[in-house]
Amino acid sequence: MNELYQVLDGLHLNVDFHNEKRLIDDGLLESLDIVMLVDELALSDVTDYWNFSITPLTYDERFFYDVTHTRNAAANLVLARIAGDESVGLPDAFGAYCRQGESTDAAQLKKAAGESAYLQNGSATVPILLYHHLDPDQPENETTLHPDTFERQMRLLKEQGYTPISFDELIAFVEQGTPLPEKPVMITFDDGYTSNAVYAYPVLRELGFHASIFAIGCSIGHDRYYKDTQYSLTPHFGQDEITEMLRSGLISIGSHTYDMHQWPPYETVKPARENMLPLPGESETEYIDAVRNDAAREAETFAAFGIPAPDVLAFPEGAHTTLTDVVLRECGYKVTLTTDESRVNTVVVGLPQTLIDLGRMTVLPGMTDEQLLQYLNERAN
Secondary structure, eight states, X not given: OHHHHHHHHHHOTTOOTTTOOOTTTTXXXXXXXXXXXXXXXXXXXXXXXXXXXXXXXXXXXXXXXXXXXXXXXXXHHHHHHHHTOTTXXXXXXXXXXXXXXXXXXXXXHHHHHHTOHHHHHSEEEOOEEEEOEEOSSSOOBTXXXXXXXXXXXXXXXXXXXXXXXXXXXXXXXXXHOOOOOSSEEEEEEEEOBHHIIIIIHHHHHHHTOOEEEEEOGGGTTOSSBSTTSSOBOOOBXXXXXXXXXXXXXXXXXXXXXXXXXXXXXXXXXXXXXXXXXXOTTOOHHHHHHHHHHHHHHHHHHHHHTTOOOOOEEEOGGGOOOHHHHHHXXXXXXXXXXXXXXXXXXXXXXXXXXXXXXXOOEEOOTTOOHHHHHHHHHHTOO
């Protein structure tokens, strides 16, 4: 302890460290002081302590809610480990208790992290596929595929042993540890086109596959015109299709916002809100209100069509900010989806933050079966 006191006395000459007990709470030691203290001492030589320098968790924003809240989120995880709070899901190797005189070699801690049961049983990697419109009469493009292409790919998943799961299953895994199948995959559609019900749903029903459709609330039931205009649009499904698909138990409907996926040429109010990014010149308060109001209108619309309240949202164009995630969490959303196909979706039992900003791959024309399987295999368990 004499060595410890010598270092402390050198940091602050006017503090009597021998008699002070609440060094951090009373502001006597700041974060820089602690860094200098650790640098001067081999802590294991003078005391027992917790080491959080090696952990299977990273500072990926999905683990810590959003980048602006990383410090608080990490602190909560640290406190839960120290207090032994079993209500907080933590990997076994998050934090190592080091006793005085014991080796704290980083390699040993890394080995412990690598052997953690968390890495084998407490996480899952789930690839997510993204489709939009199916049409047998239009050339295939970035948002339109032939129904035969879709059916061939679904049968390929079946042959290769993949099991499409629902977002309810994914949430149950993270919140309750409910096991997932060996090769989980997720099938999603954006926008809510009638073609999803006409061409995709029969294939999914035959194969017993789960899928999720993310509907634009203001477009539900519009099969001819864009909103209240005379501009034509690709038909979106309405009450009859919704009722049949939901009754099957295979299809869930999530949010693609109520009206934050506008088509600028058809909008009278400028600038149009094409996605969930703040508009130019929009204040933070105005933006928060806009997201909250849109979420409320989406919930009202879903209720009117007999759709369960949404807790999963796909960002239009994948665009959003960390603030978007914060506000949506306050609105009751548990899962958010991007269009980032490079992201590996590792979800962790007990960490709902890992359900934020999941990546998806848009299935494009010309994609071969080999390319599809390569993507899935690289992102599967």
